[in-house]
Amino acid sequence: MPENGPASITGIGLVTPAGIGRSSNWATVCSGRSTTTPLDILADAPVGFASTVPSTFDIDRFTGRHLSRQYDRSTQFALVAAQAALNDAELTPTVRSDARIAVVIGTAFGGIHTFEDNHTRFHTTGPTAVTTRFLPKGLVNMVSGILSIELRATGPNLVTSTACASGATALGVGLDLLRADSADIVIAGGTDASVTPLLVAGFHKLRALSRSQHRLRQASRPFDRDHDGFVLAEGAGILTLERGSDAAQRGARTYAKLAGYGATADAHHITAPHPEGRGAKEAIHAACRDAGIAPGDIEHVNAHATSTPTGDSIEAAVLAEMTPNAVVTSTKGVTGHTMGAAGAIEAAYTALALSSQTIPPVAHLEQPCAAARALDLVTGAPRTGTFETALSNSFGFGGHNAVLAFTRT
Known part of the structure; x- marks a missing residue:
């Protein structure tokens, strides 16, 4: 059914x-x-x-x-x-x-x-x-x-x-x-x-x-x-x-629930994200609405953040506005950017973060860029706590935006 x-x-x-x-x-x-x-x-x-x-x-x-x-x-x-x-x-x-x-x-x-x-x-x-x-x-x-x-x-x-x-x-x-x-x-x-x-x-x-x-x-x-x-x-x-x-x-173990999905287009530029993160914001709204969660209640975000100055800064500003209470990481500091695989790999890491109640650090982060200073970034060592909700962001050339919303149970 x-x-x-x-x-x-x-x-x-x-x-x-x-x-x-x-x-x-x-x-x-x-x-x-x-x-x-x-x-x-x-x-x-x-x-x-x-x-x-x-x-x-x-x-x-x-x-x-x-x-x-x-x-x-x-x-x-x-x-x-x-x-x-x-x-x-x-x-x-x-x-x-x-x-x-x-x-x-x-x-x-x-x-x-x-x-x-x-x-x-x-x-x-x-x-x-x-x-x-x-x-x-x-x-x-x-x-x-x-x-x-x-x-x-x-x-x-x-x-x-x-x-x-x-x-x-x-x-x-x-x-x-x-x-x-x-x-x-x-x-x-x-x-x-x-x-x-x-x-x-x-x-x-x-x-x-x-x-x-x-x-x-x-x-x-x-x-x-x-x-x-x-x-x-x-x-x-x-x-x-x-x-x-x-x-x-069947008594299966569940790491986490994939609760929502939001997809939008920037309709702006072939490679650059919208300067105000318009499409990213709309995708976050859509994923949260699909999951029945308010963006402000999101507790963890695995950011798309690839290490490009423009992309990181725009996403940081979007997250500071949309998910101000979230603990943020980007696992690309370890893996690099795996291109079309990145969104799925990071979804797996997000599910594991909820399952283990542990959020990995942003590798090699020493001094946050100006836009990221407003974020609660995990640095140095993993952070443990109680996290029930999470997002994983993915953005691509052509203005493609996909956001996945997860819950612990």
Whole structure:
């Protein structure tokens, strides 16, 4: 039966620069430890550092199958994270066989590694060098398509692409599918494998990347006075969503409830946010209204804050006005900016914050920028307390805004 209330988050799968798996991710994020490092593949790029998934990631080892040649790196991340989210939810094969399982995955760049590889093959050797798997690996829809095949999920199968809001948008769509009774279980989240020389060059041209070579390990410093751009990163975050009644009936552990979703457009500029945060404010209002919470009652915010001066300052001003009682963090100080995966990864961290009653610090924050001084920012060490409500913000190029509202129970 349809339920218009929140969805229970019963499983979390993470493959990020902070680690592979929920536990290692949470430990790294709470420690505030940097994941930024120089990379040989970026030796000729205008910025030579990024945050990447640990070198221990090997889909063939994780799955026991030879999948590395079949699937793009972004799909590999998503598949491992999705399987972890299902296992974490303890959804038995019997339960899964009887359920309508939807897959909704957000991505900004899809199979960018596959496209770049085949472009090089074409221009160096000729059309015969293009691989047979080029399109099945590279097309943007294939990440969710492949997950549905591998997970035997025959429900709605969708991809959302709203730039850096893609993962959050996917979770919002997943919530809507449960409420509309279009699925019983939703595997939703985001993935991107965006650390490539071409993308680094492109973001550098936009003056979006940090150039702090002399402070490389602290280059990602959200809300800090000395922030100068984001650190490009990669990864995947996948959540298992269920109706609350279904989760309760099978005695599932619930990390938190996804209670509301708000999506808006700035309709302002191709890369810059609205200077007054108009779209961000409206998305916060919409998410809170959907969840039945007043913005002023929000107790925690995982901010989008990427470490760009303009974006951080506008979001800080919005939060100071809209959620003045919230304890604020940005976990991108640890992970870097995972692009289309960011909204889902940070949704997972927000759920874990509510579940553990612990909020991770903003890594590398020494002196807040002027607009952030009005915020109650977590610095130095994690903060414990009693938190019942939270938001996770995601904003992307093109003016895409997606805000997710969570409750502890």
